[in-house]
Amino acid sequence: MSRKLALMTTLIIVFVGMFMLAFTIQSARASGTIYIRSDGSIEPSGVPVSTHDNITYMLTDNIINTSIVVERSNITIDGMEYTVDGCGSFANGFTLSGVNNVTIKNISIKGFYNSIYLNSTSRILIFRNNIANSTDSGVKLYLSHNNTIYENNFSNNFYALSFRLSSYNTVLANKIMNNKDGVFLDASSENIISGNNVTHNGRRGVVLLASSGNTVSGNRIIDNTNFGVRLYQASSNTVSRNNITHNIYGAWLFLSSNNEFYQNNFIDNSQHVYIESVAFANFWDNGFEGNYWNNYTGVDVDYDGIGDAAHDIHVNNTDNYPLMGMFYSFNTSLGCYVDVISNSTIESFEYFESNSTIKMCVSYFSNMTTQSYGFCRLCIPTDLISSPYHIIIDKGQTQVLNNRTVAENQTHKWIYFAYQHSIHEIIIVPEFPSFLITSLFLIATLLAVTVYRIKHSL
Numbered sequence: 001m002s003r004k005l006a007l008m009t010t011l012i013i014v015f016v017g018m019f020m021l022a023f024t025i026q027s028a029r030a031s032g033t034i035y036i037r038s039d040g041s042i043e044p045s046g047v048p049v050s051t052h053d054n055i056t057y058m059l060t061d062n063i064i065n066t067s068i069v070v071e072r073s074n075i076t077i078d079g080m081e082y083t084v085d086g087c088g089s090f091a092n093g094f095t096l097s098g099v100n101n102v103t104i105k106n107i108s109i110k111g112f113y114n115s116i117y118l119n120s121t122s123r124i125l126i127f128r129n130n131i132a133n134s135t136d137s138g139v140k141l142y143l144s145h146n147n148t149i150y151e152n153n154f155s156n157n158f159y160a161l162s163f164r165l166s167s168y169n170t171v172l173a174n175k176i177m178n179n180k181d182g183v184f185l186d187a188s189s190e191n192i193i194s195g196n197n198v199t200h201n202g203r204r205g206v207v208l209l210a211s212s213g214n215t216v217s218g219n220r221i222i223d224n225t226n227f228g229v230r231l232y233q234a235s236s237n238t239v240s241r242n243n244i245t246h247n248i249y250g251a252w253l254f255l256s257s258n259n260e261f262y263q264n265n266f267i268d269n270s271q272h273v274y275i276e277s278v279a280f281a282n283f284w285d286n287g288f289e290g291n292y293w294n295n296y297t298g299v300d301v302d303y304d305g306i307g308d309a310a311h312d313i314h315v316n317n318t319d320n321y322p323l324m325g326m327f328y329s330f331n332t333s334l335g336c337y338v339d340v341i342s343n344s345t346i347e348s349f350e351y352f353e354s355n356s357t358i359k360m361c362v363s364y365f366s367n368m369t370t371q372s373y374g375f376c377r378l379c380i381p382t383d384l385i386s387s388p389y390h391i392i393i394d395k396g397q398t399q400v401l402n403n404r405t406v407a408e409n410q411t412h413k414w415i416y417f418a419y420q421h422s423i424h425e426i427i428i429v430p431e432f433p434s435f436l437i438t439s440l441f442l443i444a445t446l447l448a449v450t451v452y453r454i455k456h457s458l
Contacts, residue, residue: 033091034063038071048082059084059107067091067112073099079107079129086112090135096121103127110134115157118144118166125150132156138179141166141188148172154179160201163188171196182206182224189213199223205247208234217241218329224248228269231256240264240286241329249274253282261319262286263327263339267294273313281316288407289341290319292326300324303402304416305341305377325375332384339379344421356385358428364421373401375418376426382411388431391417393424 035043040054048061049068055075059082068084070077077094084093084107093112096102097119105127109115115131116139118124124147131138134157139149141163153175154160160179161171164186173195176182182198182205185191190213198205198221205224206216209232216239221228228247229239234256243265244250250269251261254276260283266272272293275282284290289306298307311319325343332338332351340346344362351358362374391400401418408414419426 032066034066034068036068036070036072036075036077038073040072040075065089068094070094070096070099070102072102074101076103076105077107078105081106081108083108083110085110088135089113092117093134095119096124100124105129108132114138114140116140118142118147120144122146124148127151129153130155131160134158137162140164141169145169149174153177154182159184162186163191167191170194176201176205178202182221185209185211185214187211191215192217194218196220197222198228201225203227204230206230208232208237210234212236214238215240219243220245222246227252230254231259235259241327243267244269244272252276253280255280257281259283260286262290263323263329264291265294265326266291267326273317275314275317278315284311284313284317284319285321288321289327290321290323292323292341293319296322296324298322298324303375303404303418304406305375325377334383336381336383338381338384341377342375344374344376344424351384356430358385358426360426360428361424362426363423372421373418374421374424375402375416377406377414377416378428379412379414380428382413385413385428385430389415390429390431391415392427392429393419395425398422398424 034047034049036057037043042049048059048063049057050060051057057075057077059079062082063084065087086093088111090113093109093115094104095117099121101123103125104116108130110132113135114137115134116126118141121144126139126149128151130153132155137159138154138157139161141147142165144166146168148170149161150172151174155178158180160176160182162184166188167190169191171183171193176196176198178200180202182201183193184207186209188211193206193216196219198219201224203225204227205221207230208214211234214237216229218241220243222243222245224247226248228244228250230252232254236258238260241263245267248270250266250272252274257280262285293311296307296311298309301308305324307322307324311322313319323341325341328340328346330338330349333353344364347361347363349360391403393400398419403417406414406416
């Protein structure tokens with residue numbers, strides 16, 4: 001019996017020890033609030049945040065039911081792919097107040113009231129984090145300016161991002177999906193919202209309330225339950241180059257004026273635009289190109305890619321230059337963009353710097369019913385192709401129709417050409433490619449040197 005009793009006692013001691021060890025580790029990970037003080041120190045000690053230089057701070061474990069308050073400027077907080085989990089707390093995950101030049105990256109932050117709260121900050125970079133399950137906002141800015149929110153994933157937050165009295169901030173290349181609202185700006189100006197996927201949000205994609213001078217550009221605003229873009233008491237904002245698709249309302253405007261909408265694709269929204277207030281005028285083109293509306297039934301007799309008749313939206317709201325095809329924009333190796341309007345689907349786009357050549361592959365876009373042929377209207381910077389050009393379709397086997405220059409200035413050339421609808425390879429090449437000019441120059445130089453040497457050797 002004594003031997004059994006001794007064995008049982010030993011097992012109990014081992015289990016109690018393991019339990020106490022687990023409790024001790026969990027306690028170290030759940031200390032309530034962690035502070036990165038202005039002098040660089042971390043309080044309390046023993047938490048899973050470390051630094052060797054008081055500049056770069058790294059998480060060394062998951063942090064549970066704990067907030068982090070950052071009081072030091074000019075630092076980087078690298079989450080090392082660990083998680084900071086508030087477990088449904090009403091606290092903020094990260095609080096930054098009155099600090100500058102802080103980077104927060106590579107962290108999963110979830111289960112807080114606000115995952116990241118910025119108050120009176122500037123030059124904060126929030127980069128490549130997964131931000132989820134915030135009962136208020138994934139990232140909330142108040143009186144904060146010149147901050148950047150870049151390449152994060154936002155999901156299941158009430159607001160993915162909300163700004164109040166905050167200006168000159170950039171929201172770039174984020175995935176903003178399955179939140180209640182995507183991006184909400186309140187009394188905030190001169191912000192840039194660009195290149196984001198704003199999709200499947202439960203109410204609204206992008207909201208501008210009493211905000212002016214903001215740019216909403218190059219976003220995919222798709223499948224949001226109520227509104228793609230909503231402007232409420234907002235003025236002088238620019239909404240351009242977005243795909244606004246499959247929302248109940250593509251854009252909803254109330255008491256909003258002097259906003260500019262151009263080069264957007266409005267496709268398969270239950271209603272593309274709803275303007276709740278009369279007598280508020282907005283601009284639906286840039287004086288040269290408007291938007292693509294998949295319910296526009298006009299024609300293009302003069303072959304320039306622009307509808308011949310205006311598209312009436314509402315009183316004081318008219319698109320004077322509706323696009324006859326979808327708008328695309330492609331970056332190149334030189335950092336210059338080529339804009340394409342086409343009623344074909346652009347399957348691929350390449351620019352070859354070595355010979356200043358553009359190559360596109362297009363396919364038939366079956367939803368187009370207003371034209372029996374395909375066309376492309378390209379805006380090409382002269383830095384890419386400055387000389388006269390040739391268009392070659394399917395290595396010359398397909399005829400190029402209505403090839404013409406629509407417009408040009410010192411920096412850009414607008415060209416238009418058409419073809420029978422099908423799958424095509426399109427090459428746009430300068431009349432004298434740069435590699436040929438360079439080769440001819442080298443040959444001419446070599447000949448000149450040879451002639452010079454022969455003449456002086458006689």
